Amino acid sequence: MQRRAAAIYFVLLLVVGVGAYAYIDVAEGTQQPELELEGTTLAEGDTTTIDGVEYTVSSLGVESGGGGGHGGGGGASPTATMAWTNDSAQFSAQLANNDTVSAANVAWEGQTGRSTAELDDGSTVQFNGSEYSVATNASAESLTLEQASGNGSESFGVGDTVQYQNNATVLTQVSEESATLAWGDQYRVSIPNESDVSSLTMRQEINTTQRLLADDDVYDQTVTINGTEYVTYRENDSNVPLNQYLPEPTTSTIEEGDTVQYQGNETTVANVTTEAATLEWGGTRTETVALQEGGNVTLAGGGQYFAHYPNQEEVVLAPQSQYENYAQWNNEVDYFHERINGLWGVAIIALIGAILLLGMALMPVRG
Numbered sequence: 356m357q358r359r360a361a362a363i364y365f366v367l368l369l370v371v372g373v374g375a376y377a378y379i380d381v382a383e384g385t386q387q388p389e390l391e392l393e394g395t396t397l398a399e400g401d402t403t404t405i406d407g408v409e410y411t412v413s414s415l416g417v418e419s420g421g422g423g424g425h426g427g428g429g430g431a432s433p434t435a436t437m438a439w440t441n442d443s444a445q446f447s448a449q450l451a452n453n454d455t456v457s458a459a460n461v462a463w464e465g466q467t468g469r470s471t472a473e474l475d476d477g478s479t480v481q482f483n484g485s486e487y488s489v490a491t492n493a494s495a496e497s498l499t500l501e502q503a504s505g506n507g508s509e510s511f512g513v514g515d516t517v518q519y520q521n522n523a524t525v526l527t528q529v530s531e532e533s534a535t536l537a538w539g540d541q542y543r544v545s546i547p548n549e550s551d552v553s554s555l556t557m558r559q560e561i562n563t564t565q566r567l568l569a570d571d572d573v574y575d576q577t578v579t580i581n582g583t584e585y586v587t588y589r590e591n592d593s594n595v596p597l598n599q600y601l602p603e604p605t606t607s608t609i610e611e612g613d614t615v616q617y618q619g620n621e622t623t624v625a626n627v628t629t630e631a632a633t634l635e636w637g638g639t640r641t642e643t644v645a646l647q648e649g650g651n652v653t654l655a656g657g658g659q660y661f662a663h664y665p666n667q668e669e670v671v672l673a674p675q676s677q678y679e680n681y682a683q684w685n686n687e688v689d690y691f692h693e694r695i696n697g698l699w700g701v702a703i704i705a706l707i708g709a710i711l712l713l714g715m716a717l718m719p720v721r722g
Contacts, residue, residue, distance in 0.1 A: 392663060392680065394673030399435070403672075406656025413438040413643065417667050433664040435646040437672075439655060444640035448617060449631040452546040455560065458539030459525035462616040467605045468559045469539035472519060476532055479503065482519070491534050498526055498534040513619065521569045528619050540565075548629050553611045555624075555632045559604040563597070573600075646670055649681065 395403050399415035415435040450456060458469035474480060476491040480500070487500040487508075498517070501508040511517050511526050517536055518524070524536035542557040567575050567586065574587045577597055585594035609615060613624050615634060622634040644652055646662035652672070653659055659675040673681070 390663065390665075390681065392671050392673040392677050394660075394663075394671045394677060396665075396669055396671050397435075398669050405654055405672075406658055408439050408655045410437050410439045410654070412436070412670070415668070415670060433648065433667050433670070435662070435670045436643050437646060437652075438641055438643045441640050441642045441655065444638055444642075445635065446620070446638055446640075447625070447633055447635045448622070449633050450544045450555065451631040452544060452555075452629065454544050455541045456544060456557075457525070457541055459527060459537040460618050461542065461557075462537075463557075463607065463609060463613070466607060468542075468561070469537065470522070471527075471538075472524070472536045474498070474534045474536065476534075480519070482509075489534065491529050491531060493529055493531045496529045498529055521571075523565065538565075544632070546627060546629055546632065552627050552629055554608050555627055557607045557609060559606070561601050561604055563601065566601070646672070651675070 395405075397403060397412045397415075399412050402409055402411045404410070413436050416433070417431045418434045450461075458466075462469055474489045474491075476489055478489050479486050480489060481487075482500050486503040488503060490499040490501060491497075492499070496513045497510055498512075499508055499510045513526055513529060515526050516523055517526055519536055519538075522538045524538040526534060527537045528535040540562050541560045543560055545556040545558060546552060547554075547556075563577070564575075567573055567577070572588055572590070574589060577584045577586055578594065579585070580594065584597040586597055586600040587594050609624055609632075611624050611627050615622050615624060617634050617636075620636045620638065622636040624632055625635040626633040642655070644654070646652060648664055649661060651659065651661050660672050661675060661678055661681065663671045663673060663681060665671060
């Protein structure tokens, strides 16, 4: 009698557990809340124009280890990066008091101790003891020197050092027509220790070694005679004291508001303090913004948006006016998951109860 009752309850619990599991399967396939957003759906590489600005989804993927959120998956979170070009970006740099700056990087009106050379695209120059043809690429900001014999080539980017006519020059600018090389002495930045400072001084620091290497009329090294350093001319081996050979270092004063060329940019001396002078300029910069599930995004035009991932390959960029729908959907998803979790609890408890009941019913009876 007891075993018959146990069998009846076993079947009942089994039916309850299987029924709960079956309902979970049906509910997850047909009853999950759906979200409809009026926004822009984008995949990786797609572009869209919002408020007159063109944006590109530069990356879209899954970030492992994150919380995920709704639509993101349990242990992974979809993420994307959107990029655009800011044509009115603001940049700044500082020249600290007592620092040195290369003549290749800074130029101003009336400057001495700085030299430049223009290498025209398609021209031929001497490089490493051989003839090379010049090829410029403005979009890549690169200069390529191709050996005339076809045995090799070397490429340089803006800021790289190029040995040219016995000078260690710096590639400062590249256009489709030419490349600009610059070289010269360093300058020492000096700012007076005053309460109302408004200017800085650039004092030339002559590079003796570089100057001797660039001058074919003299030997590349000085000689010391009776404690005095001399420069020796190749033509007649005559010696001239080094301090007479070298020009007098120049000193230039630059005021707030003056224009200075710095690393190829036309900058303005915006502010001078006793610690540093601040240079400012405008230019073009690629800006990026990360798109997280449900995260707010302020775009370049000031518009407010948020992101939603319907799957791991797409992201929807929706205006903030749609966020109320998104929040309501989140609440519905939470409630749906609570019910599913409850059904899982019923299924698991019923299965465990059925197994325990069956096991106890089959235990041998003593006596």
